[in-house]
Amino acid sequence: MGFHQISVRVNGNDEIITVASNLTLLRMLRETLSLTGTKNGCAAGECGACTVLLNGEPVNSCMVLAVEVDGQEVITIEGLAKDGQLDIVQKTIIEKGAVQCGFCTPGMLISARALLNRNPHPTEEQVVEALVGNLCRCTGYSRIIESVQAAAERS
Amino acid sequence: MTSAHPGLPEFDYVKPSDLSEASQFLALHVSDARPFSGGTDTFVRMRDGFFNPKYLVDVKNLEGTRILKFDASEGLTIGSAIPMNQVVAFSEAAAYYPLLVDAAKSVASYQLRSRATIIGNICNASPAGDTIGACLAYDGVLNVHGLDGHKKLPLKDFFTGPGKNLLKPGDIVLSITLPVPPKGHAGQYFKLGRNRLSDLSIVGVSALGYKDPSTKSGFTFRLAIASVAPVPFIPTLAEEILSTEPLNPDTINRAAQAAMDAVTPIDDVRGSAQYRKYMVRNLVKRAVNELQHKLTA
Numbered sequence: 001m002g003f004h005q006i007s008v009r010v011n012g013n014d015e016i017i018t019v020a021s022n023l024t025l026l027r028m029l030r031e032t033l034s035l036t037g038t039k040n041g042c043a044a045g046e047c048g049a050c051t052v053l054l055n056g057e058p059v060n061s062c063m064v065l066a067v068e069v070d071g072q073e074v075i076t077i078e079g080l081a082k083d084g085q086l087d088i089v090q091k092t093i094i095e096k097g098a099v100q101c102g103f104c105t106p107g108m109l110i111s112a113r114a115l116l117n118r119n120p121h122p123t124e125e126q127v128v129e130a131l132v133g134n135l136c137r138c139t140g141y142s143r144i145i146e147s148v149q150a151a152a153e154r155s
Numbered sequence: 156m157t158s159a160h161p162g163l164p165e166f167d168y169v170k171p172s173d174l175s176e177a178s179q180f181l182a183l184h185v186s187d188a189r190p191f192s193g194g195t196d197t198f199v200r201m202r203d204g205f206f207n208p209k210y211l212v213d214v215k216n217l218e219g220t221r222i223l224k225f226d227a228s229e230g231l232t233i234g235s236a237i238p239m240n241q242v243v244a245f246s247e248a249a250a251y252y253p254l255l256v257d258a259a260k261s262v263a264s265y266q267l268r269s270r271a272t273i274i275g276n277i278c279n280a281s282p283a284g285d286t287i288g289a290c291l292a293y294d295g296v297l298n299v300h301g302l303d304g305h306k307k308l309p310l311k312d313f314f315t316g317p318g319k320n321l322l323k324p325g326d327i328v329l330s331i332t333l334p335v336p337p338k339g340h341a342g343q344y345f346k347l348g349r350n351r352l353s354d355l356s357i358v359g360v361s362a363l364g365y366k367d368p369s370t371k372s373g374f375t376f377r378l379a380i381a382s383v384a385p386v387p388f389i390p391t392l393a394e395e396i397l398s399t400e401p402l403n404p405d406t407i408n409r410a411a412q413a414a415m416d417a418v419t420p421i422d423d424v425r426g427s428a429q430y431r432k433y434m435v436r437n438l439v440k441r442a443v444n445e446l447q448h449k450l451t452a
Contacts, residue, residue, distance in 0.1 A: 021168035058266040133264020
């Protein structure tokens with residue numbers, strides 16, 4: 001099986017990595033770069049636990065090959081805070097108590113950040129649509145949706 | 156059986172530098188190479204063991220695959236590497252091809268649509284493909300590169316069975332062109348899933364209608380139905396009834412019944428064949444009513 005050398009910017013750091021053809025972006029982040037905030041849930045593009053930003057757009061990192069991100073930019077949950085300050089959606093999700101087990105939270109936050117980047121003032125329906133690909137088995141979603149709305153109001 | 160392990164089976168990733176190299180490679184390795192673009196279907200099926208290619212050929216960077224443009228005479232051309240979200244966000248797609256944008260927005264989730272492509276949806280040739288019906292209703296033509304160079308394949312002849320299409324070894328679909336639609340047309344995608352958002356369809360009805368003085372009813376309707384036959388299904392008798400008879404509730408009921416009678420769904424995990432047939436009747440009726448309302452409002 002072939003290996004490929006790629007250069008990729010992850011959370012602002014330039015990395016040069018040798019990856020196998022079948023290595024997913026998810027595994028590269030978790031196993032090669034030890035960025036374990038990105039979670040492996042279904043490995044089939046359905047649960048959204050592995051959502052990261054690829055060139056600013058949210059993707060399921062289990063559905064992207066590491067070799068495909070050569071020359072591109074990835075932001076994971078570890079890269080959401082800036083200068084020691086949590087992102088506003090991170091703050092509101094804590095304030096609203098919208099976390100129980102926390103497994104879905106990194107993916108939720110990345111999807112929420114991507115939504116607010118493209119639409120700073122979404123309606124509740126637009127928040128729901130943006131989070132359709134992020135499954136939560138604990139909270140029942142209400143507080144998560146409220147957190148995103150609160151973040152939009154404050155930013 | 157779906158495994159939650161994040162790994163994919165072993166394969167070699169191949170990124171051809173031009174079209175002829177890509178077509179030749181795919182033709183040479185016809186049984187053990189697969190082209191892919193977004194990978195949203197390919198990777199899942201590889202994990203599930205449905206296929207196990209030796210080579211995955213990335214066709215996203217080839218000439219002609221990144222086009223997304225609208226031309227007032229030729230229509231809309233969407234490259235095979237263009238993710239669905241980009242089509243949805245393209246203002247001329249929303250303005251002139253509302254049915255396509257409606258259908259694309261119904262596919263899975265936003266982050267999956269960052270990668271999923273309309274051409275991928277078409278090439279997979281699933282009877283459930285959400286965007287296929289719109290492409291059929293808009294008379295799409297595929298622009299294909301093969302061993303003998305470029306060719307065009309009308310979408311209406313493309314599907315030959317579940318997961319099967321007319322592509323020959325070495326063929327790569329570069330883009331689809333949807334001609335300029337009739338002025339003032341209305342479109343709507345009615346998707347019935349097990350949940351309101353994100354599921355595959357139990358039944359999906361793509362409907363396009365426009366005022367047409369050349370028909371007896373004064374309207375022409377184009378319908379395509381997902382998940383009810385081995386290929387995306389066009390209920391031609393229903394379409395004919397809707398253009399040759401005065402458009403009233405009785406005509407619409409008979410057209411919906413004709414569509415129900417013509418489909419040949421199967422029982423599967425998402426719904427029974429009988430339920431699907433009833434839903435075809437209900438959704439065709441609802442779709443035509445909705446379009447009539449839009450066209451006469």
